[in-house]
Amino acid sequence: MQKAWWKEGTVYQIYPRSFLDSNADGNGDLKGIIQKLDYLQFLGVNIIWLCPVYKSPYYDNGYDISDYYKIMDGFGTMDDWEELLNEVHQRGMKLIMDLVVNHTSDEHPWFVASRSSLDNPYRNYYIWRKGQDNGREPNNWASEFGGSAWEYDPITGEYYLHLFSDRQPDLNWENKALRHDVYDMMTWWLKKGIDGFRMDVINLISKAEGLPDASGAKEGPYQWGRDYYRNGPRLHYFLREMHAKVLSKFDIMTVGETPGVNCEKAELLVGEDRHELSMVFLFELLELDYGDGDKWKIVPWKLIDFKRIISDWQDFLEGIGWNSLFLNNHDQPRAVSRFGDDHKFRVQSAKMLATMLHTLQGTPYIYQGEEIGMTNVKFPDISYYRDIDTLNFYKEAIAAGIKMEQVMDIIHARSRDNARTPMQWNNSEHAGFTAGKPWINLNPNYPEVNVEENLANPDSVFHYYRQLIKLRKEKAVLIYGDYRLLCPNDEHLYVYLRVPKLRRVPGCGKKKLAEIQKAEKDIFGNNSEEKILVILNFSAEVKCLNLSEDIRYQESQLLISNYSSTNFALEIEVRPFEASVYSLS
Structure with missing residues (x-):
């Protein structure tokens, strides 16, 4: 590494x-x-x-x-x-x-020139296509901001691609x-x-070559x-x-x-x-x-x-x-x-x-x-909202008959204006x-x-x-150390170890092993045996944690916690949204 x-x-x-x-x-x-x-x-x-x-x-x-x-x-x-x-x-x-x-703005000089004529040198800086014979857009892609990903431009009678707003035409990286x-x-x-x-x-x-139609079950005529x-x-x-x-x-x-x-x-x-x-x-x-x-x-x-x-x-x-x-x-x-x-x-x-x-x-x-x-x-x-994505969602959701209260609840949780x-x-x-x-x-x-x-x-x-930023600067194991998840099936606690051991390649020779050991010493110095244990409670309730089968240590030191009076033991109660970080040796 x-x-x-x-x-x-x-x-x-x-x-x-x-x-x-x-x-x-x-x-x-x-x-x-x-x-x-x-x-x-x-x-x-x-x-x-x-x-x-x-x-x-x-x-x-x-x-x-x-x-x-x-x-x-x-x-x-x-x-x-x-x-x-x-x-x-x-x-x-x-x-x-x-x-x-x-993409750029539609006011970028490249796009202004691109839309001016079919043979302008900047035409191929963007993605232009003719409409289908039935008068529909070149394909059925949906814009990430709602509606079609294509905008018809009457100047040249073709459509340009915009994966986001129609004011943000996509650049043609094939050029x-x-x-x-x-x-x-x-x-x-x-x-x-x-x-x-x-x-x-x-x-x-x-x-993708050819810009094919997308399949899916998205409501409306346009698909992701x-x-x-x-x-x-x-x-x-x-x-x-x-x-x-x-x-x-x-x-x-x-x-x-x-x-x-x-x-x-x-x-x-x-x-x-x-x-x-x-x-x-x-x-x-x-x-x-x-x-x-x-x-x-x-x-x-x-x-x-x-x-x-x-x-x-x-x-x-x-x-x-x-x-x-x-x-x-x-x-x-x-x-x-x-x-x-x-x-x-x-x-x-x-x-x-x-x-x-x-x-x-x-x-x-x-x-x-x-x-x-x-x-x-x-x-x-x-x-009160200013975000174009939020405003477009609101317009489409109300038009689809979703109740105002439900729409606002979604916006309160999801709007980029948060x-x-x-x-x-x-x-x-x-x-x-x-x-x-x-x-x-x-x-x-x-x-x-x-x-x-x-x-x-x-x-x-x-x-x-x-304190966290300072701790990370002081502990190389928090930057370069290995990660080991504990209690993967616990529905409330997130517990893991950081250990200063670079992973070995099976069957690596003595020369490669020596290189790995030297890299470890350069990174971790004399603290090559220190392990860091992190315990996080993602719930608003006290949760019990038993690590007796997962952890072996002789000494422990609390490095940081969001609660006072925290002591480590193999069987402990973890308080609501508690976070504790320990050094184990």
């Missing part, structure tokens, strides 16, 4: 529009981020992931880019961005940018000229000094075409080409947003000998409560399945590739509301989930507000986010849940995160 700075780091994701507004226009901006870099340094994170700040009409909150080389006016200027990068690096931190190259323009753009940013990319829906860039555009036939060719022409020339990290990827597919993307990506996001876990692959169809999730998915990824990628560890981002509901208890046990469950993310093998990701236990928001009606309400800095008006009118309303619980309150309380979620 190779050591790397991004394996040992902790990532903090910033959604700029909702982080901090420095000029009272109601929108977060680059200068606001600069003002809070000391806060992030105090938290202990050392990698910042910045969601898109490029020029954009902002129809999909910046994921519709109209100029990859410019900063959106609402966020500031390129000088502001340069200052941000400099201030980040001065603090010993890294900055990674969002790379959105599956070599397009790919090289993208690589030039990536190189331009890397030469400016950024430290890597988070790659938006990167596994959608290769579409995901089998034909997720992990397409030329995906790995494109990524290896990108690596050879761009990524390999810099000491950077890359993380792919790759919906529909299981651990077997992930190996092909992140294997250390594959030369593609550093890591990908584990969406299989976050689709655990999706019905029929549809996030708007909520089904109950079970901890046994939750543990199985995580364990599959931990085991499968061990010694091969690297995991990302996350439960929140700008597209997902707040983790404490989804996997914990955002009422009575909000603090305990927020700490419990954080404990898990910082003690598994992989790079932890913290989404802004997660470190203070921010929760989902329940806006009273649809007029993650996009402004950062809660203090208990003043608008939570200290802005002196103006915020672009989206605050979560009403900000007087109780805010940074200022967390900083003042030594037992807060924030200070617990600081």
